[in-house]
Amino acid sequence: MLHFTCDCCKRPINPEQELRYVVRVEVYAALDPMQEETDDEHDHLQEIQDILDRLDDADDDRISDEVYQQKRYDLCSNCRSAYVKNPLGRVALHELGFSQN
Numbered sequence: 001m002l003h004f005t006c007d008c009c010k011r012p013i014n015p016e017q018e019l020r021y022v023v024r025v026e027v028y029a030a031l032d033p034m035q036e037e038t039d040d041e042h043d044h045l046q047e048i049q050d051i052l053d054r055l056d057d058a059d060d061d062r063i064s065d066e067v068y069q070q071k072r073y074d075l076c077s078n079c080r081s082a083y084v085k086n087p088l089g090r091v092a093l094h095e096l097g098f099s100q101n
Contacts, residue, residue, distance in 0.1 A: 007075065023072070026071075052067070
């Protein structure tokens, strides 16, 4: 039997008793087209794919991590709720409880 652990709170998740949520995060460099290029037929997605393919062949993993990363996380119900409310993990000022002095 497979065992799952919440990647946020580290609590074991029993799939027979509760739902397990999967979060996939994909981060990639935004390659904006050059302004002087007016060729609408240019395939930007293919150009990005070609760059990623060349990076797969490169020996330096730091370069490819700066261009493209994909992560996968398992979350329990509580951590999923917190993630959906604040996916970037930002702390709002009103949540900190500052006084009005």
